[in-house]
Amino acid sequence: MKKNVKLYGIIACFILVIIAVGSYVYHQQQLPKMVFEKQVVEVELNHAYEVKDNIKSYYRSNIEDYILKADINYAKVGDYTVEFDHKDTHQCFSYVIHVVDKIAPEFDVVEKTIEQNQEIEASTMVENIIDDSETKVYFAEEYDFSLLGDIEVEIVVEDESQNKTKKRTILHIIEPDLLAPEITGVKDRTIDQYEKFDLMTGISVKDNRDENPHLEIDDGGFDSQKVGEYTIRYIARDEKGNEKIETCKIHVKPKVKSEGKVVYLTIDDGPSANTRKVLDILDAYGVKATFFVTGNGSDYRSLIKEAHDKGHRIGLHTYCHQYKQVYSSIEAYYNDLEAIGEMVEGLIGYVPRIIRFPGGSSNTVSKNYTEGIMSFLSNDVMEKGYFFYDWNVSIGDGGSYKNADFYVNQTISQSSGVSEVMVLMHDGFGCEESVKALPRIIEWFQREGYTFKLVDEKTRGFHHRVAN
Numbered sequence: 073m074k075k076n077v078k079l080y081g082i083i084a085c086f087i088l089v090i091i092a093v094g095s096y097v098y099h100q101q102q103l104p105k106m107v108f109e110k111q112v113v114e115v116e117l118n119h120a121y122e123v124k125d126n127i128k129s130y131y132r133s134n135i136e137d138y139i140l141k142a143d144i145n146y147a148k149v150g151d152y153t154v155e156f157d158h159k160d161t162h163q164c165f166s167y168v169i170h171v172v173d174k175i176a177p178e179f180d181v182v183e184k185t186i187e188q189n190q191e192i193e194a195s196t197m198v199e200n201i202i203d204d205s206e207t208k209v210y211f212a213e214e215y216d217f218s219l220l221g222d223i224e225v226e227i228v229v230e231d232e233s234q235n236k237t238k239k240r241t242i243l244h245i246i247e248p249d250l251l252a253p254e255i256t257g258v259k260d261r262t263i264d265q266y267e268k269f270d271l272m273t274g275i276s277v278k279d280n281r282d283e284n285p286h287l288e289i290d291d292g293g294f295d296s297q298k299v300g301e302y303t304i305r306y307i308a309r310d311e312k313g314n315e316k317i318e319t320c321k322i323h324v325k326p327k328v329k330s331e332g333k334v335v336y337l338t339i340d341d342g343p344s345a346n347t348r349k350v351l352d353i354l355d356a357y358g359v360k361a362t363f364f365v366t367g368n369g370s371d372y373r374s375l376i377k378e379a380h381d382k383g384h385r386i387g388l389h390t391y392c393h394q395y396k397q398v399y400s401s402i403e404a405y406y407n408d409l410e411a412i413g414e415m416v417e418g419l420i421g422y423v424p425r426i427i428r429f430p431g432g433s434s435n436t437v438s439k440n441y442t443e444g445i446m447s448f449l450s451n452d453v454m455e456k457g458y459f460f461y462d463w464n465v466s467i468g469d470g471g472s473y474k475n476a477d478f479y480v481n482q483t484i485s486q487s488s489g490v491s492e493v494m495v496l497m498h499d500g501f502g503c504e505e506s507v508k509a510l511p512r513i514i515e516w517f518q519r520e521g522y523t524f525k526l527v528d529e530k531t532r533g534f535h536h537r538v539a540n
């Protein structure tokens with residue numbers, strides 16, 4: 073009996089085990105399951121892959137019940153796990169995506185020319201590289217660039233996954249460039265003063281190799297406004313530093329004054345501080361003028377002598393320049409004229425015979441003091457051996473002061489088309505704008521071909537119609 077009990081116990085256990093195993097197997101067969109085509113899928117770099125395409129089959133559940141987990145960078149070589157988790161049982165089915173780069177780069181080669189012993193980068197012989205990753209370019213072997221002639225070189229383009237493509241091309245090795253550029257068209261020339269002249273006119277530069285050789289001009293201070301001879305240097309340089317210098321001379325000759333145009337520049341009412349500036353300007357332009365001076369500006373009287381010594385002409389204007397006094401009587405006029413004559417004589421050694429009436433011979437202001445005085449004086453001064461001068465162009469600074477631009481325009485508009493001009497301007501106190509206008513006034517007359525002349529006894533008087 074005891075034996076039987078033991079046997080039944082063993083049988084019972086055995087049955088229990090069978091039931092347990094059976095129930096486990098049965099249960100397992102009831103759980104969801106997913107099976108893949110491949111455990112590792114290879115995908116080419118930058119090619120997308122539909123991860124569900126690798127699912128071979130799934131059991132006892134809907135596809136929606138599997139939650140996909142995958143973080144794949146198809147632009148980067150590497151291994152990426154693709155997981156499908158069952159939402160109820162939390163079973164996880166996974167496989168690996170292997171992103172690989174197996175495509176070698178594609179590219180074109182070009183031929184190149186270098187000078188003997190010149191370095192060249194292999195990359196400069198390659199164009200149009202196509203690859204999904206960064207590439208490096210190098211020569212397949214070391215070449216000897218000291219040999220003249222054509223050599224075949226092999227270029228390697230390698231990507232980040234060590235895929236390589238090799239191509240061959242030709243490298244031309246030529247002798248070094250020792251030839252300087254050539255400059256043509258450089259020759260001596262003579263041009264007229266004020267003529268517009270471009271130093272590049274007719275000049276060209278060529279180099280045996282450099283398509284754009286550098287050209288530099290040293291103009292030697294060339295200024296077509298100024299008569300003189302200028303040395304011009306043309307310096308050409310190629311990219312190899314080969315240099316060529318060509319030199320020529322440009323002679324600027326005075327403009328021919330064929331039309332015989334004449335200008336008398338006459339300057340009244342000085343001396344003053346402005347006289348100094350006027351003299352400097354006249355010097356700078358090499359122009360001579362006639363000064364009708366006064367007894368005013370006693371501090372500046374030495375400038376009258378200076379002007380005279382420089383070759384300018386001194387004429388008499390008035391000692392006091394007070395109309396009320398000068399034209400109070402004929403006698404008063406001559407007293408004033410004598411006073412300025414003596415003053416000038418003391419400075420330059422003689423009494424000039426050329427004079428200008430205060431206000432000009434046509435003034436009417438004198439009528440306020442002596443009726444008919446200008447009619448008398450305009451004849452009488454000549455009988456006394458004087459020569460009086462009016463003007464036919466005034467820069468416009470006689471009355472109220474205006475600005476330099478006004479004076480220049482006024483002068484030009486009044487002088488245009490006039491072949492003989494006597495210009496009136498002033499250099500007394502307050503005539504700063506007249507001084508400022510003077511250079512442009514001189515330049516205009518020079519440009520127009522006028523000759524500057526000094527007033528002398530033979531010069532015609534440009535007389536106005538006497539009005540008193």
Ligand SMILES: [Zn+2]
Pocket residue numbers: 340341389393430431
């Ligand atoms: Zn005056």
